Amino acid sequence: MTNAPDYGRAFAAWRKASETSWRDYTRHDFVNGLGDGTLPRANFIHYLIQDYVYLIHYSRAWALGVVKAETLDEMQLCSATVDALVNGEMQLHVQTCARDGISEAQLFSAAEEPENMAYTRYVLEAGFSGGFLDLMAALAPCVWGYGEIGAILANEGSSETYRKWIDTYAGDDYQTACVNVGKLLDQALIARLGDDFENSPSWPALCKKFETATRLEIGFWDMGMRGA
Numbered sequence: 001m002t003n004a005p006d007y008g009r010a011f012a013a014w015r016k017a018s019e020t021s022w023r024d025y026t027r028h029d030f031v032n033g034l035g036d037g038t039l040p041r042a043n044f045i046h047y048l049i050q051d052y053v054y055l056i057h058y059s060r061a062w063a064l065g066v067v068k069a070e071t072l073d074e075m076q077l078c079s080a081t082v083d084a085l086v087n088g089e090m091q092l093h094v095q096t097c098a099r100d101g102i103s104e105a106q107l108f109s110a111a112e113e114p115e116n117m118a119y120t121r122y123v124l125e126a127g128f129s130g131g132f133l134d135l136m137a138a139l140a141p142c143v144w145g146y147g148e149i150g151a152i153l154a155n156e157g158s159s160e161t162y163r164k165w166i167d168t169y170a171g172d173d174y175q176t177a178c179v180n181v182g183k184l185l186d187q188a189l190i191a192r193l194g195d196d197f198e199n200s201p202s203w204p205a206l207c208k209k210f211e212t213a214t215r216l217e218i219g220f221w222d223m224g225m226r227g228a
């Protein structure tokens with residue numbers, strides 16, 4: 001059993017507040033199938049195509065973070081994340097899918113599955129109708145969950161089949177990004193809710209957004225298991 005990673009106070013508190021959902025997300029059958037190589041390639045490709053569409057809207061939500069930010073540090077993290085997603089992570093999906101004969105045009109025009117749509121539109125809505133913290137609580141399970149999953153699979157994974165995917169998230173660059181998001185969110189919470197932010201009246205609503213986004217991650221894996 002791998003211990004929880006150390007991504008800061010907000011991560012530890014939100015993770016604990018949604019413990020069962022968090023475990024179902026990070027220990028999902030789809031994740032286990034990546035680790036032991038039993039996930040069928042067709043399911044992986046279906047997931048990657050959907051994930052390309054997911055990343056488009058997820059990037060828009062980080063761009064909304066630039067709008068909702070209240071400090072330059074916050075604007076820098078959000079704008080750097082948009083850049084990393086649009087010019088980095090999405091290209092990785094394009095390359096992997098190209099090896100299976102799927103073009104970028106096909107990716108861009110893929111029909112969006114309901115589970116996918118529900119997740120990103122929920123995150124965007126959390127940002128539109130709320131403040132920076134509401135948006136961040138909905139964005140965070142994606143960032144930290146894949147960090148924890150990468151660490152779990154690097155420790156416990158038994159197959160080389162999906163090694164490149166695992167290494168992306170288990171690697172130092174991505175783990176450092178998770179820590180940096182954690183530091184900024186701790187700062188953002190302290191600045192707005194005070195040092196004792198876990199006891200602020202605003203805290204339960206933030207926990208709820210974090211858990212809802214976590215449940216939507218589970219739905220995304222369920223979609224991946226179901227296949228095209």
Ligand SMILES: Cc1ncc(C[n+]2csc(CCO)c2C)c(N)n1
Pocket residue numbers: 051054055058081085089142143146147217220
């Ligand atoms: C459904 C879904 N959830 C999470 C991720 C992981 N992810 C998306 S963007 C990004 C970088 C965050 O700053 C990471 C790790 C994914 N690809 N698809």
